[in-house]
Amino acid sequence: MQVLFVMVAGRRFALDSSEISEVLPVVEHRSAGTGPSWLLGLINVRGALLPLVDLSVIVASTSTELRLGSRIIVLQLESELLDFVGANASGSKVGLLVPEVLGLGDRDFSQGGAHTGFNFAGAPHLGPTIADTEGFVQLLRCRRILEGDAALRELPRAAQ
Amino acid sequence: MAASVAFHRSLLGRSMLLGVLPASLVVLLIVVINGLRAWSEIATTLEGDLNAAVELAAGEIDAANKRSLAQAQLMALAQESGMFGRRAETLMFIEKVLRANPELHAAYVAYEPNGDGNDALGAQAGVPTVALTASGRFYPYFKRDPKSATGFTLEVLQETENAGGLWYDFPKERFERSGVSTPLITKPYDYFGQAIIENVTPLVIKGRFQGVAGVDVSLESIQARLAQLSVQLNADIFLDARGSFVAATTDSTAGTQLRTTAVEKSDLAEVFAGVPKKGIRLENSIDRQSGAECYFVSTMIPTGEWRLVVRKPTSAVLASLSDLFLVNLGTAAIGIAIIVTLLALNAVSSGRRVRAAQSAAERISSGDLSQRVAVMSGSDESADLVRAMARMNDELATIVGSVRSASVRLAATSVELAATSREQGATASTFGGSTAQMAAAIREISATGAELLRTVETVDAGARRSAESATAGRANLDRMAQSMARLERGSDEVSDRLQVISEKAELITSVVVTITKVAEQTNLLSVNAAIEAEKAGDAGLGFLVVAREIRRLADQTAAATLDIERIVRHMQEAVSSGVGDMARFAGEMRGSTVGVQRLTTSLGNIIDEMNSAARGFSDVQTGMANQSAGVTQIELAVRQVAEGAQQTSQSASEFSNVAEDLAHSVAVLQDAVGRFTVAPTASEQR
Numbered sequence: 001m002q003v004l005f006v007m008v009a010g011r012r013f014a015l016d017s018s019e020i021s022e023v024l025p026v027v028e029h030r031s032a033g034t035g036p037s038w039l040l041g042l043i044n045v046r047g048a049l050l051p052l053v054d055l056s057v058i059v060a061s062t063s064t065e066l067r068l069g070s071r072i073i074v075l076q077l078e079s080e081l082l083d084f085v086g087a088n089a090s091g092s093k094v095g096l097l098v099p100e101v102l103g104l105g106d107r108d109f110s111q112g113g114a115h116t117g118f119n120f121a122g123a124p125h126l127g128p129t130i131a132d133t134e135g136f137v138q139l140l141r142c143r144r145i146l147e148g149d150a151a152l153r154e155l156p157r158a159a160q
Numbered sequence: 161m162a163a164s165v166a167f168h169r170s171l172l173g174r175s176m177l178l179g180v181l182p183a184s185l186v187v188l189l190i191v192v193i194n195g196l197r198a199w200s201e202i203a204t205t206l207e208g209d210l211n212a213a214v215e216l217a218a219g220e221i222d223a224a225n226k227r228s229l230a231q232a233q234l235m236a237l238a239q240e241s242g243m244f245g246r247r248a249e250t251l252m253f254i255e256k257v258l259r260a261n262p263e264l265h266a267a268y269v270a271y272e273p274n275g276d277g278n279d280a281l282g283a284q285a286g287v288p289t290v291a292l293t294a295s296g297r298f299y300p301y302f303k304r305d306p307k308s309a310t311g312f313t314l315e316v317l318q319e320t321e322n323a324g325g326l327w328y329d330f331p332k333e334r335f336e337r338s339g340v341s342t343p344l345i346t347k348p349y350d351y352f353g354q355a356i357i358e359n360v361t362p363l364v365i366k367g368r369f370q371g372v373a374g375v376d377v378s379l380e381s382i383q384a385r386l387a388q389l390s391v392q393l394n395a396d397i398f399l400d401a402r403g404s405f406v407a408a409t410t411d412s413t414a415g416t417q418l419r420t421t422a423v424e425k426s427d428l429a430e431v432f433a434g435v436p437k438k439g440i441r442l443e444n445s446i447d448r449q450s451g452a453e454c455y456f457v458s459t460m461i462p463t464g465e466w467r468l469v470v471r472k473p474t475s476a477v478l479a480s481l482s483d484l485f486l487v488n489l490g491t492a493a494i495g496i497a498i499i500v501t502l503l504a505l506n507a508v509s510s511g512r513r514v515r516a517a518q519s520a521a522e523r524i525s526s527g528d529l530s531q532r533v534a535v536m537s538g539s540d541e542s543a544d545l546v547r548a549m550a551r552m553n554d555e556l557a558t559i560v561g562s563v564r565s566a567s568v569r570l571a572a573t574s575v576e577l578a579a580t581s582r583e584q585g586a587t588a589s590t591f592g593g594s595t596a597q598m599a600a601a602i603r604e605i606s607a608t609g610a611e612l613l614r615t616v617e618t619v620d621a622g623a624r625r626s627a628e629s630a631t632a633g634r635a636n637l638d639r640m641a642q643s644m645a646r647l648e649r650g651s652d653e654v655s656d657r658l659q660v661i662s663e664k665a666e667l668i669t670s671v672v673v674t675i676t677k678v679a680e681q682t683n684l685l686s687v688n689a690a691i692e693a694e695k696a697g698d699a700g701l702g703f704l705v706v707a708r709e710i711r712r713l714a715d716q717t718a719a720a721t722l723d724i725e726r727i728v729r730h731m732q733e734a735v736s737s738g739v740g741d742m743a744r745f746a747g748e749m750r751g752s753t754v755g756v757q758r759l760t761t762s763l764g765n766i767i768d769e770m771n772s773a774a775r776g777f778s779d780v781q782t783g784m785a786n787q788s789a790g791v792t793q794i795e796l797a798v799r800q801v802a803e804g805a806q807q808t809s810q811s812a813s814e815f816s817n818v819a820e821d822l823a824h825s826v827a828v829l830q831d832a833v834g835r836f837t838v839a840p841t842a843s844e845q846r
Contacts, residue, residue, distance in 0.1 A: 002694040004687070017691045023684055071684070103711075104690050 001109075004073070005102035005137065009060035013140040014107060020142070021074040021093065023101060026066060036154035037063070043095050045074060052095040058125075058150045059140070069100035075142055096142065107132065109139045122149035171514070172507035180500050187492040195485040202481050207455070211440050213393045214457040214470045220385070221399070224263065225463040228359040228377050229343050231261055235269060235373035236341075236361040244365050245276030247298050248286025254302050255312060257375070265356060266303035266376040269363075270317055270328055273297050275370040290315050303376070320351055327358045328372055335362045335369050345464035347402035348379045355379035357401060382406055395472035400432050402465065428469060431456050435467045444474065513542035520549045527835040529557040560836040567833060571826040576702050578819035583706035585812030587713055592805040594675060598724075599798045601671055605664045606791045612657040613784045619650040620781065644752060651746045654780065658739045661787065665732045668794075672724050679717040686711035713808075720801055724794065731790040738783040745780075 003014035004023070024045065029052045032041040038057035042049045052072065056064040064070065073096040107130065108114075115129045117138065124147050127139030145151065167173040235257060243250055250269055258267045273279065279296035283289045291300035291314060305313035319325070326346045335341055343361040350356075360374035382399070383406060390397050399406040400423045423432055427448040434441060435458040447454040453474040460467055513536050520533040533550035536543055622643060689707035693700030 002690065004691070017694045020691050022688045022691065025680070025684060068680075101687070104687060 001106065002104060003107050003139070004104055006055075006073075006098045006140075007069075007100040007102055008056055008098060009062060011060070012102070012135060012137045013059070014105075014109075014137050015073065015140050015142045017104065019075055021076065024072040024074060024095070026070045026072055026097070036151065038151060038154070040097060043072065045095065048093075050074065050093050050095045052097055053145070055096050055098045055145070058145050058148065061150070064097050064099045067100065069102075070098065071101040072097055073101075073142070077143055077146060096145070107137065124148055170507075171511040172504055175503040175507045176500065179503055180496065183499060184496050187496060191485070191488045191492055194488060195481075198484055199478070199481055203478070207442055210393075210395070210455060210457045210470065210472060211442060213389075213395075214440055214459055214468065217386075217389045217393075217397065217470065218459045218461050218468050220389070221382070221466065221468065222461045222463045224377075224382075224385070225345060225359070225461070225466075227261075228264065228375050229345065229361070229463065231257055231264060231267065231375045232359040232361040232373055233343055235267065235375075236343075236363055239269065239363045239371075239373060240365060244271075244363065244370060245278055247276075247278065247291070248284075250298075251286065251291060251300055251302075251314070254300065255314075258302050258304070258312060261375070263377065263381060264375045265354065265378040265381070266301060267374070268301040268317055268376075269298070269371065269373045271298040271363075271371040272369065288314065292316065298371075318352075320349070327360050327374060331360050331362045331372055332369050335364065345402075345466075348404045348406065351376070357382070379406060393470060393472070394476065395470050398428055398432075398469040398471065400435075400467040400469075428471075431458060431469050432467055434458065435460055435469070447471065447473075509538070510540065510542045512536075513538065513546050517542070517545045517549050520546070520553060524549075524553055524556065528837050529553060529560060530837045530839040532839075556836075557838045560833055561838050563829070564833045564836075564838070567826050567829045571823065571830065574819050574823040574826055576705065578816055578823065579702035580705045580709065581812045581815035581819055583703075584709050584713075585809050585816065587710050588805045588808035588812060591713065591717065592802060592809065594678060595798055595802040595805055598671055598675070599795070599802060601664075601668055602791065602795050602798055605661070605668065606788075606795060608657070608660055608664060609784065609788050609791050612654070612661065613781075613788065615650070615653055615657060616780050616784055619647065619654065620778075622646060622650065644749060648746065648749050651742055651749060655739060655742050655746070658735055658742065661735050662732065662739070665728055665735065668728045669725070672721050672728065675721045675724075676718060679714045679721065682714035682717070683711055686714060720797070723797060727790055727794050727797070731787055731794075734783050734786045734790065738780055738787075741779050741783070 002017040004017050004020060006013050006015060027043050027045075029041040029043045032039050038054050040052040040054050043052045054064050056062050074093060075096060077092045077094055109128045109130055111130065113130060117126050117128045125141045125144045126148075127141050129136055129138040131137075168177060235254065238253055239250065243253065254267045254269060258264055273295065274297065276298065278298070279292075281287075282296050283292065287298075291298065293299045293316060299317045301315050301317045302312055303315070304311065307313075319328075326349060330346075331342075331344055334344070341362045341364045343359065346358040346360065348355055348357050354376075356376040356378055358374050358376050360372050362369055363371040363373055386397050386399060386406060403423055405421065405423060405426070423429060431443075434443070437460055440457060440459045442455065442457050444453065444455055446452070447456075450473070455472045455474060456469055457472075458467065458469040516534065516536060523531065531553075533546065533553050535550050536546050625643070686707045689710065690704055693704035693707055696703065
């Protein structure tokens with residue numbers, strides 16, 4: 001399948017391109033002011049306001065350091081639980097801030113040599129890992145990033 | 161399938177027409193020629209045989225007649241030689257003659273009434289009454305009688321109705337008319353139940369007719385002899401004894417009927433009429449009795465003037481000939497039948513193979529390669545032909561299959577290529593616009609640099625002239641001071657120009673930043689395009705290729721802008737160094753100008769300073785030259801980028817045309833290959 005390679009905290013991840021709506025350059029966002037540390041605020045995407053989530057916080061517990069290759073990936077969240085991120089005209093679309101987008105490629109994560117991934121209950125967004133010529137790469141189920149412990153533990157009790 | 165070939169044009173028909181027909185004609189001709197030759201030879205031979213047989217039969221009958229007649233003459237001679245009148249001796253002589261000739265039926269002597277003058281004597285010793293008539297006339301008749309003890313019976317001669325003076329009056333009249341004693345043979349007649357022929361000779365004593373002597377021959381004995389001959393010759397024999405028939409035929413009823421018919425009234429009248437006086441006549445005519453064609457061979461028997469006819473059916477004569485002819489014909493027919501059968505077998509098997517080859521060729525020409533050609537047994541050319549057709553069919557099927565699968569792949573590729581090249585052309589056009597903007601800015605820089613260089617050259621010339629003036633004479637100090645002031649103004653101008661260059665360089669940097677941003681945006685756009693293409697599934701495959709090409713172009717643009725950035729940086733460094741030198745020179749100039757008023761004596765120093773100034777100008781000039789070279793390099797690079805974009809656009813357009821041509825050609829190829837149907841190959845079946 002076609003995947004988008006991203007680099008987060010020195011680790012390479014792959015996102016299924018069919019789950020991605022579009023990739024945007026980093027734009028200004030309005031800060032949320034409060035809430036979990038991974039929720040950065042709102043961004044304006046051609047008139048639609050979407051929540052902006054910092055992927056580094058969820059994957060590596062560090063905030064993203066912006067650089068030239070930093071991008072915002074717009075995608076549709078799968079979870080219905082996460083009302084608190086706010087409704088908008090695009091349904092449950094969110095922007096995902098990633099430190100660096102490496103590029104597109106074709107990889108097969110169901111191949112013989114793949115590792116199924118450390119299937120912890122608390123990390124449903126982490127998929128299988130394979131090794132290619134550029135090293136290890138793990139599939140990131142980006143639609144489920146807010147279902148893991150890393151995201152949930154900072155939510156208010158009511159939301160949980 | 162082929163229209164059926166007319167028989168006379170088919171292989172079988174040709175074999176028959178060209179082989180069997182001439183052979184049959186030749187064989188038939190040989191048989192007919194041989195038959196005709198055999199016919200004439202055998203007919204001649206048979207006719208000769210018939211002639212010989214008739215001659216033989218006629219000779220035998222003639223000889224018998226002569227012998228009988230000779231006995232009659234013998235008895236007549238004995239009478240004429242003194243036995244006349246001696247009745248007892250005459251009776252003994254008659255009996256002895258009859259005994260000596262077993263073929264005779266009877267023998268007799270008849271005297272004229274009282275011819276010997278002894279009639280009155282009547283019966284006496286040796287002369288019984290039965291030998292005499294009532295008047296005593298000597299009239300004895302000895303005949304064979306099986307009932308009698310001696311085997312012979314003596315009786316008196318009697319005239320019979322049908323004899324009618326045949327044996328006595330007739331020879332007597334003949335003698336008296338001609339005066340010559342002629343023996344004669346009577347026609348057959350019935351004498352008391354016995355059919356006989358008489359051989360009579362007149363008795364002439366002293367020139368006078370005195371009676372007759374004769375012998376009787378039984379007609380049955382002649383009949384028996386003829387019957388023997390008839391069997392030997394395998395033919396019917398007819399004997400005309402003075403107007404009466406004696407016939408020996410294979411048909412007994414016909415023989416009986418003929419014997420009661422007068423010759424002149426019978427069916428054979430014409431034949432007998434044509435019998436020659438001498439020699440043998442052979443004729444071939446239709447027999448009135450049987451209606452069949454027969455040979456008639458006839459001749460005259462001199463003694464007795466009898467006529468003999470032998471009849472033999474032509475069919476019997478020629479039976480052997482027709483048998484021979486039939487055997488020849490049968491052999492020829494069997495030979496021809498064998499030839500016909502062998503030729504037909506060969507032609508049928510060859511024809512079958514040729515027809516198989518023909519149907520295979522027609523199927524291939526109509527494009528159907530799906531069936532294999534059945535290979536036939538056999539070793540002749542037609543079997544080779546069928547095998548060659550089978551090989552050709554297989555090879556064609558393989559080739560067409562390969563071409564077809566290749567054309568399908570080609571079609572897909574050509575469509576993809578056309579789409580890609582169109583997209584690439586559009587991108588290249590956009591990129592061409594950006595480079596045009598860049599080229600305009602660079603031209604401006606270039607113009608500014610050239611202007612600056614001219615100014616510096618002016619300053620340099622002034623400085624040189626000043627130095628020359630200083631060297632020429634210290635008296636010219638005022639002029640030098642003015643020159644110094646001009647120099648100062650010139651240096652200020654240089655500083656201003658350098659400032660302008662620096663500003664323009666800043667402008668280039670900002671353009672480069674814009675290009676970098678555009679490239680980055682393009683890159684991002686290509687990523688999103690690829691994502692969208694993926695979502696479109698198979699339909700987006702071409703678009704995916706386009707997105708990748710755009711990304712590659714964006715990367716190339718980014719690389720080009722990095723180069724431009726580096727070159728501009730070099731240029732700015734050169735300008736900075738020029739500005740520094742200029743400032744230092746200006747300071748020195750200011751110091752020199754003050755010193756001119758105060759230290760007029762220090763002209764030598766001033767001259768030194770002038771020399772130093774000239775060196776400074778040299779440095780500035782070098783810097784300016786460097787800058788100019790840098791600008792030229794930039795211009796070159798931008799022109800290359802623009803040319804590259806132009807070429808890319810043209811190539812894309814040409815490529816698009818070529819791809820469409822390719823698609824069209826592939827369609828034509830597929831159409832051509834589509835005419836052929838091919839049995840599914842092993843790989844397709846899987």
